[in-house]
Amino acid sequence: MSHWNKVYELHRILSERTQPVSQATLLQELDCAPATLKRVLQTLRDLSAPVDNVRGLGWRYGEDVRGRFELPGLWLSNEELHALALLDQLLDQIDPGLLRRPLAPVRARIRQMKALLPDAQALGRLKLLPQGRREVRPATLGTIARATVARRRLRIDYHSRSKDEHTAREVSPQHLARYRDNWYLDAWCHQRGALRRFAIDRVHGAEQLGEVAHDVPPETLQAHLGSAYGIFAGPAAATAILHFSPDRARWIADEHWHDDQHGRWLDDGRYELHVPYSDPTELLMDLLRHVPDVEVIAPQDLRSAFVQRLRAGLERHAR
Known part of the structure; x- marks a missing residue:
């Protein structure tokens, strides 16, 4: 029985008994040593439980609160608290400004419960490491999130990296998505009369409008x-056929690149992966991570673009 399960069981015993319960009885019912019982009692006291010790008789809950005291918050096992510890860390990484205020009471309770774990210090060994995260303005992200849920239009000031230009857009938000540690807005752009995807870190200002989205x-x-494939929008225009070396294949065969991907093992130990894509930009970036263990088989224009990037990189390093 875990520490927290023992705490819960002791709470149940003391809530149901009208007379003090002896140490011998508690040791037997909790199936634990005296030192463990001492720690369990201390945890109950840390949770403000009304535990009284009647000298020579044992422990009980105070008569004025017996049957009315409940353990605070949700009651969770050690394993569930470990999961919550990771979730608490993830909330920090998603964006502290977006969820800080509404979830502050819940997160305070999670941290209080985490502190009572016997291995609380070891929780620091559980880590979620962000990669390539770009900073967003918390107020902007909050405005976009509220408008997405409330189904209201937005006016945004957007700076496009690809064109290096600023534009003012009126959009109807459809989805707010987090992909590879960054936020994106899928929206109907009323200026363009089409669906567009906006990187939230490039939104320099957002205002919720009164019009329904x-x-x-x-x-x-x-x-x-x-x-x-990836975050670049549009219907799939082609399917990439990729061959990975036997060494890399052991990893690639277990990776999810696309919902409609499929692959097969080749006789020589290589792995063939088929991935639908529209804009090849992100796919090419991912393939470069696997050089020299990947070969683009088809289509030819993707193969040529991949080779061109490899050559450009070699030329830059040969200077």
Whole structure:
């Protein structure tokens, strides 16, 4: 029985008994040593339980609160608290400004419960490491999130990295998505009359408007935003056929690149992966991480673009 399960069981015993319960009885019912019982009693006291010790007789809850005291918050096992510890860490990484205020009471309770774990110090060994996260303005992210849920239009000031230009857009938010540690807004752009995807870190200002957002049918959203590789939107225009070396294949065979991917092992130990894509930009970036263990077999324009990037990199390093 875990420490927290013993705490819960002791609470149950003391809540149900009207007379003090002896140490011998508690040791037998909790199946523990005297030192463990001492720690369990101390945990109950840390949780403000009304534990009284009647000299020579044992322990009980005070008569004025017996049957009315309840353990605070949700009662969770050690394993569940470990999971919550990771969730608490993840909330910090998602964005402290977006969820800080509404979840502050819940997170304070989680941290209080974490502190009571016998291995609380070891929780620091559980880590979630962000990669490539770009900073967003908390107020901007909060405004976009509220408008997405409330189904209201937004006016945003957007700076496009690819074109290096600032534009003012009126958009109807459809989805707010977090992908590879960064936030993106899928929205109907009223200036362009089409679906667009905006990186939230490039939104320099956002204002919720009074007009009701235009809703794009789910099947249209899925067709436009969900069928291609990675974050680049658009229906899949082609399927990449990739061969990975036997050494790399052991990893690639277990990785999820796309919902519609499929692969097979080749006779020589290589792994062949088929991945639908629209814009090749992100796919090419991912493939470069696997050099020299990947070969682009098809289509030819993707193979040529990959070779061009490899050559450009070699030329830069040969200077």
